[in-house]
Amino acid sequence: MDTKNELLRMLRSIDHRGYPAYKSLKGSYDFGDYVLHIVHVQGDPFAAPSDLAVTVKAQDARWPQKACGRYETRVALQDMILRRLSLKLSSVSGKAGGSGKSGSMSASRPGQEILDRSACQLGEKGDVTLRFYAGFPAAGRTVLAGELEKMLFHFLPDIVRETAYAGAWQKETVQNVLNLAEDQAFLRQELDRLSLCAFVADGAILPRESGISQKPLADALPFRSPEKDRITLELPHYGTISGMAVKRGVTLIIGGGYHGKSTLLKALERGVYNHIAGDGREFVVTDESAVKIRAEDGRCVNGDDISMFINHLPNKKDTTAFFTENASGSTSQAASVVEAVECGSKTLLMDEDTCATNFMVRDALMQKIVSEEEEPITPFSDRMRALYEKSDISTILVAGSSGAFFSKADTIIQMDQYEPKDVTDKVRKIVPFQGKEGSFSVSVSPSQGRRFPRPGSDFKEQRGRIKHKNLGTDGFLIGHGETDLRLVEQLADKEQSECLAYTFLWLAKGEMNGRKNAAALVNDWERAFQKEGFGLYRENGRISGNMAKPRKEELAAAISRCRGLIWR
Structure with a gap:
């Protein structure tokens, strides 16, 4: 030297x-x-x-x-x-x-x-x-x-x-950072111990500055838990903290337009990450495996078993191994659910506004007009209880226009001018809880993971390297093949997208060999990253300084959406 x-x-x-x-x-x-x-x-x-x-x-x-x-x-x-x-x-x-x-x-x-x-x-x-x-x-x-x-x-x-x-x-500055990190880690451990999907602290600031800024909105109304759902915890450093406990099961978030339903769900989406002091969401924590599910018209689907939701299609397509380059709203959402389940997600987050209506619900009148034999879609409303009762997969759903989910929900939270109110008992006087009734005639199990990808022609080396281009949180290119992540809403930073592209290159060198499914590939990466960190991506002695570690859930989403892979 x-x-x-x-x-x-x-x-x-x-x-x-x-x-x-x-x-x-x-x-x-x-x-x-x-x-x-x-x-x-x-x-x-x-x-x-x-x-x-x-x-x-x-x-x-x-x-x-x-x-x-x-x-x-x-x-x-x-x-x-x-x-x-x-x-x-x-x-x-x-x-x-x-x-x-x-x-x-x-x-x-x-x-x-x-x-x-x-x-x-x-x-x-x-x-x-x-x-x-x-x-x-x-x-x-x-x-x-x-x-x-x-x-x-x-x-x-x-x-x-x-x-x-x-x-x-300053020692105080360092200690404050460490204290917050330890408190956040403690809260995440408490979710599991208390059988919760999420926790939203009293006093949290959920609204953001704008649609393009994640900074807190000035003068926003602080969150205050409904009394029925409030729990109190003792954090190692912060001390006593109270807030809303979102229990495992099926939780509905309802209310009028512009009353804060989607704002609460957005906070829960980002609650899979820790936040800096002053963000307002420091103590909003969500199950780390939670996945936001939505319709994605036009996405590719590679061999998913979507028969839990869709079967006997008129074109005779096999829905136990469904392939398409241009999915509809319903088939794309069905694929996203089974992909999340396959990779171990225990909490599904949905907003009715961004879901395919025909995937989510069929009302009684429609069922009378279009018979079950004529309709290939079994709506999510008919599966959400079974997902929880048989596979321990919870759902948190924002619903603003349909009451079809009321009978299946364990907890119903109404947002009223950004104030949450537990209206479960009120709803039960009108709509009885169905619970297990009618749910267990259906076999609900995670995807069998029969999808085995291997790199396609886009992964061929040119001049000793495979070309890639970061498209920010919209996705990335490998060669000329695009992986579209625009609607993978929990991808929080463009540097995570850069890391995903490098991860694909790493997987293509050995792990992605046509003999492992998406879940196995994700697990391989997790083990390797835990051991080597960003050293996995060393290229000619160089490690890029603009990568951020993604969650395994976003890696699984990227693998499933990559058009440059060959599947069998």
Whole structure:
């Protein structure tokens, strides 16, 4: 390894040479208390900025080893460090001049969710790796060594020391982050112990700033649990907390338009992730396996057994292994349900507004006019009890126009001007609870997982690599094949989509061999990621600094929606 003095000498020696001379700087350099890695150098000043990384040894960084040894608290510390790193780099970006992207400095910028990101990684013993980007300066396409010297020798050392070292942080700030992470982890454990799907704390702020912002809405009405559903818990650090317990089973959320039904469901959707302090949803936690289900007209379906909901189609298609390149609302929603069940989801989240009506319910009059023999769809309303009673799969459903679900629900919450009210007893006086009646004549079991994918032609290497392109939370491209994730609504960050694309490339190298179903592939990935983390995606010694770990549920959704796979 070279020293920083050697880097400085090399840098000055290429001043005013052609831009490709920057590539000679690739390597690792000892700056005393940290090591700078110039991982990849951009081809010209108008190309994507260069990849840099900094590593700090555990004995120098001095982060609490106990916190680093536990995944939840380690990720919380990583998130804290990265937020400051991103702001610090942004504050000096552009202060070194030049053409194109010259002088730019940036790192991943987290949103409201706390995600495991490749841009900042803490080892279990406390070593730190920061990954970020810098535009190497040029005048036209001529090296400006003095400007890069300013970036690497004047700006960067201060930024590293203000972010990567525990001593640069107020102890109270660090402790608050760790306390919140431990409280959130405790709450998630309590869900299982208390047989809950979710918990929504009193005082939580659920409405968001806008449709394009996850920040809390100013002056929003704080959440207050109905008395009947309120429980009180004792968190390790926060202390006593109360809120609404959403029990396992079938829960309906009803109410008039614009009264907060979908707002509550959206909070539960994002409750699978932890949130930063001040978000308003810090103590809104949902079963980590919960999956939002909706209609997705036009999606591909690859061999799902949807016969639980749809059978004897007029075109004689086999619904026990259903394939289509252009699913209808009902077939797409049926496929999404069985895919979620196959991969182990125990909670289904639905909003009537985004569901296929004919998949969800058939009223009594329609059943009289169109006989059962003429209708291939068995609606979800006829299966929701059996899903819970036989497979322990709960449903939380927003319903605003149909009362067909009342008789099947364990709990009914009415949103009235953003205030939740438990109206279960009121409804029971009008509509009796049917419970198991009529539910158990139907065999309800998870998909047999008979779908075995292998990579198609889009996964062929070109010049030693498989091309991919991130489309943000809309999905990604592998070769020319698109994986459309626009309606996979719990994908929270474009960096999760980037990680999904890299995961597909990793699976294609060995795990995705036509002999494993989607659930097995997801489990393979989970085990490998737990062992190697983002090191799974190392390519020519380089790990991208713009990845965030997705949930296994979103990986399963991506596998099922990928048009570039061959299924049997």
